[in-house]
Amino acid sequence: MSAECLFCKIVAGQIPATVVHETPTTVAFRDVNPVAPTHVLVVPRTHQPNAAALAAAEPATAADLLTSAQAVADAEGLSGYRLVFNTGEDAGQTVFHAHLHVIGGERLTWPA
Numbered sequence: 001m002s003a004e005c006l007f008c009k010i011v012a013g014q015i016p017a018t019v020v021h022e023t024p025t026t027v028a029f030r031d032v033n034p035v036a037p038t039h040v041l042v043v044p045r046t047h048q049p050n051a052a053a054l055a056a057a058e059p060a061t062a063a064d065l066l067t068s069a070q071a072v073a074d075a076e077g078l079s080g081y082r083l084v085f086n087t088g089e090d091a092g093q094t095v096f097h098a099h100l101h102v103i104g105g106e107r108l109t110w111p112a
C-alpha cells in the first residue's frame with residue numbers, strides 16, 4: 001500500500017466507496033463522477049502506478065482486471081461496455097494507482 005494513494009485507501013476501507021465486486025486480487029467500485037449510467041473502476045489490491053507497470057510486475061493480476069470487468073458487466077446487465085486505461089497525465093490519468101474504467105449502460109459513441 002502507498003500511504004498517500006486514494007485507491008489504496010479505498011482498497012483498505014479507509015475511504016468509503018460503493019464496492020460492486022471483489023476478488024482476492026481486485027476491487028471494483030463505482031466512479032464518483034460517472035460518465036455513463038454504469039461507470040465502475042476495477043483496481044488491483046496492490047499498488048502499481050498504471051496498467052503497464054501492473055502487467056510487467058503482476059501479469060496474472062492484470063488479467064484479473066479483465067475478468068472482474070466482465071463480472072461487473074454481467075452483474076450490471078450490460079449488453080456492451082467500454083474498457084479504458086488512462087495512462088499518463090496527457091491521457092487524463094489523475095489517480096496513479098492502476099485502474100480499469102468499465103463504462104456502459106447506454107449506447108456509446110465512437111470516437112468518444
Ligand code: 5GP
Pocket residue numbers: 006017018029030031032033034041085086092093094095096
Ligand atoms: P483517471 O482520470 O485517473 O483515469 O480516473 C480516475 C477516476 O477516479 C475518475 O473518473 C474520477 O472520477 C474517479 N475518482 C476520483 N476520486 C474518487 C473517489 O474518491 N472515489 C471514487 N469512487 N472515484 C473517484
Ligand code: ZN
Pocket residue numbers: 001002005006007008009046047048096097
Ligand atoms: Zn495505490
